Amino acid sequence: xxxxxxxxxxxxxxxxxxxxxxxxxxxxxxxxxxxxxxxxxxxxxxxxxxxxxxxxxxxxxxxxxxxxxxxxxxxxxxxxxxxxxxxxxxxxxxxxxxxxxxxxxxxxxxxxxxxxxxxxxxxxxxxxxxxxxxxxxxxxxxxxxxxxxxxxxxxxxxxxxxxxxxxxxxxxxx
Numbered sequence: 001x002x003x004x005x006x007x008x009x010x011x012x013x014x015x016x017x018x019x020x021x022x023x024x025x026x027x028x029x030x031x032x033x034x035x036x037x038x039x040x041x042x043x044x045x046x047x048x049x050x051x052x053x054x055x056x057x058x059x060x061x062x063x064x065x066x067x068x069x070x071x072x073x074x075x076x077x078x079x080x081x082x083x084x085x086x087x088x089x090x091x092x093x094x095x096x097x098x099x100x101x102x103x104x105x106x107x108x109x110x111x112x113x114x115x116x117x118x119x120x121x122x123x124x125x126x127x128x129x130x131x132x133x134x135x136x137x138x139x140x141x142x143x144x145x146x147x148x149x150x151x152x153x154x155x156x157x158x159x160x161x162x163x164x165x166x167x168x169x170x171x172x173x174x
Contacts, residue, residue, distance in 0.1 A: 006105050006169060007081045008074040012088035012143075013109035014136040016120040018154050018161070019158070022109060023085035025162035030081065031174025037086035040066050054135040057070075064096045075103045089139045091147075100147065108143050111154035144151050 009032075011023040020036055020140055027034035045055055067086060074082035088094045088106075099106050115132075120133055143149035150168040152161050166173060 004170075005103055006171060007077070007103040008071050009081070009083045009105050009107060009165075009169065009171075010071070010088060010094070010099050011083060011085045011107045011109060011165075012094070013154075014089065014116060014140055015133060016085065016116040017109040017111060018119075019085035019087070019109060019160060021105075021158040022152070022154075022161045022165070023083045025158040026165055027083040027100045028141070029159075029162050029166055029170055029173050030083070031082050032081040035070060035082060037063075037067055037084060037088075054139075060093070061096075064093055067097045071098050071101075071104055075101070087136065089136060090141045091144070094143070095148065098115075105169055106143055106147055106149045107169075108149045108151045109154050109161075110142070110151055113137065115154065 009026065011019050011026065014021050020038075023036070024034050026032075041049075045059055045063060048055060048059065067084070070082070070084065073086075086097070088097065089101065094100070094106065098104060117133055143151075150165055152165055152168075154161065156164075163173075
């Protein structure tokens with residue numbers, strides 16, 4: 001596959017799958033900008049999740065609309081592309097963000113629930129508690145073949161995962 005024309009890569013998965021670590025490694029490998037969708041949540045959403053309350057679609061909508069703007073800007077920007085780490089659990093969320101449009105590719109980080117749960121239990125510096133993993137797994141709609149995802153196993157180190165993703169997308173390291 002030829003990566004020409006790819007201006008943005010969305011790295012998706014449940015909390016604890018390694019979106020940030022893999023996304024940062026991919027952006028560094030490509031010489032692209034890295035953004036974490038968590039940084040675009042309004043404070044009210046962060047407060048809910050911090051208390052272990054899953055977001056409703058109503059609460060999530062402005063965040064998804066902002067991410068759609070971020071991806072649209074990435075498609076228009078000159079210079080390096082953008083890697084966006086985002087849960088993007090449901091197809092309707094990915095569609096609302098514009099993940100299916102030309103120039104935006106999707107990476108799904110997939111792995112064993114036990115590994116993800118262990119990562120969340122060990123995490124101390126994040127607002128997303130391990131107690132929300134069950135709701136995330138219930139909401140997860142793995143991307144269909146028509147979404148042209150790269151599915152990446154999460155058991156390796158982030159740099160190795162990122163190298164595999166770049167190769168699968170046909171993107172050259174910087």
